Amino acid sequence: METEDRLLTPGEVASLFRVDPKTVTRWAAAGRIGSIRTPGGHRRFRESEVRALLEGDAEAQTGFEAGHSTH
Amino acid sequence: METEDRLLTPGEVASLFRVDPKTVTRWAAAGRIGSIRTPGGHRRFRESEVRALLEGDAEAQTGFEAGHSTH
C-alpha cells in the first residue's frame, strides 16, 4: 500500500522546474514540497509529488492564498 | 517489536535512497547506518533500520491537504 516511487535529486527537480537547485532547497526548507534526507544530509524528492506539482495540480496545493497573481 | 531480520544489499539500499551503492558503503564505514558483514567482507543492512532512516526524517510536507493558513 506504500507508494514506492522513485526519488529525484535536487538537480533533477531544478531542471524540471527550470530553476536553480538552491531554489528547490528553499522550497523543501519552507515545507512547500516533501523531502527525504539521506544520512549525509542531502535531499531527495518523490517523483510522484514533483509530477503532481508540475501538472499544475493546484487543487490541493499550498500557498494558494487570495488571488495572488504570479510574480 | 520484533526485529525485522530481512537483510538488504548495498544496491537495494542505494535504490531506496536514490544514491550510489558506494555511498551506502560509505555510510556504513562512517557508522551512520548499522551493517553486517558476510564472511567474505560484503555488507548487509537491516531493512527495518533502512525504513526508519527513510521515514525518520519528515519535515512539514504536503500530501495531506491544503493547509489554508491565513498568512
Place this chain on the structure above:
DNA sequence: AAAGAGTAGGGTAATTGGGGCT
C-alpha cells in the same frame, strides 16, 4: 570449475547544504 553480477577499496570531479548578498 566457470561465468556474470554485485561489491570493496582508492582516488578525483561534480553536486549539495548553509549563510549571506546583488
Place this chain on the structure above:
DNA sequence: TCTGTCCCAATTACCCTACTCT
C-alpha cells in the same frame, strides 16, 4: 517576498581493478 549567485565545507558520483556471491 522570491530567486539567482558567491563563498566554503561536506557529501555524493564516477573512474579504475580485484574479490565475493549466486
